[in-house]
Amino acid sequence: MTRDEIHSTLLEALGNVAPAADLAHLDSRADLREQLEIDSMDLLNFAIGVHERTGIDIPEADYPTLASRASAGASLESRLR
Secondary structure (H helix, E strand, C coil): CCHHHHHHHHHHHHHCCCCCCCCHCCCCCHHHHHHHHHCCHHHHHHHHHHHEEEEECCHHHHHHHCCCCHHHHHHHHHHHH
């Protein structure tokens, strides 16, 4: 999976969690929960969405790696290696 594919996968999963959000203008380094005004259940659903699209398990202990789009992308990239 390329970085562009990872980026698209993350945006797709975020779109399902926050359908009204303007995902095109997300700050890649800022906290997703704050930017999208999502809660811990939404973060769980985001992790599940990423898993469904990639087959990669993200244990709850690793949810902090999903804090921003950049850190989530880096985490997925490292798990795909």
